Amino acid sequence: MSSDHNHTYVEQSGASDESIQQVHAHAQAKKPEQPHGYAKFPLVLLGIMCTAIFFGSIYLAHYSAHFDPMIYNEHQKPSKGPAQVATITPAMLGKRVFNNTCIACHQASGQGVPGVYPPLAGSEWASGSEERIIRIVLHGLNGPVNVAGKDFNNAMAPLGAVLKDDQVANVLTYVRAEWGNNAPAVSAETVARIRAETATRTQAWTATELQPYAK
Ligand code: HEC
Known part of the structure; x- marks a missing residue:
């Protein structure tokens, strides 16, 4: 019995290359097939x-x-020249209001349309008294008017209901500083005061009516 066992053991240890390959081939055939490609x-x-x-x-x-x-970096010192912080000026905001509200008539060039819409560029009205132009924007202007030596007789609609005090101030600040105009800025406080003073007004102004406010 024991000699038989030993015999088998010896035979196993002396397994040939061929028999090892066979055993491997057998074992591999039993493995589940790997799917091809990637999951x-x-x-x-x-x-x-x-x-x-x-x-x-x-x-x-x-x-x-x-x-x-x-x-x-909160510890950074502003030592590398001026900080690149974009500042938005009232005139920049006013330009937006102008492009939305005034440009159709007075044109991007501020030149208006000859005989129809008066110019704001070089206009003594635009650069003149703020008492006068704030009234024009709030309640409109009607009838004959002379602007920069040319006569106009048309009507500008009131814009006081569409524009807030700061929008009126900004757009006039823009108009008074653009196209070579060089008149002081208009403040929202001044617009608010004039809006209150003219609160009961329903009609557009005429050039004659505005004469007391020319200065
Ligand atoms: C629908 C066309 C129209 C729009 C929009 C308009 N205006 Fe006018 N504006 C006129 C007309 C027309 C007159 C002249 C009215 C007249 O003949 O009595 C005038 C006159 C003026 C005047 C006085 C005369 C001059 O040319 O300087 C000023 C200032 C003015 N507008 C500013 C503005 C501003 C600022 C806006 C925008 C917030 C604006 N207008 C929007 C048509 C317009």
């Missing part, structure tokens, strides 16, 4: 990550402000 799920995940990185880069390129230490 779908990790590919989707990879796709999502690439998309996130792609759009993330675009976002950073737009909004990182080049990681400016003036913005991101």
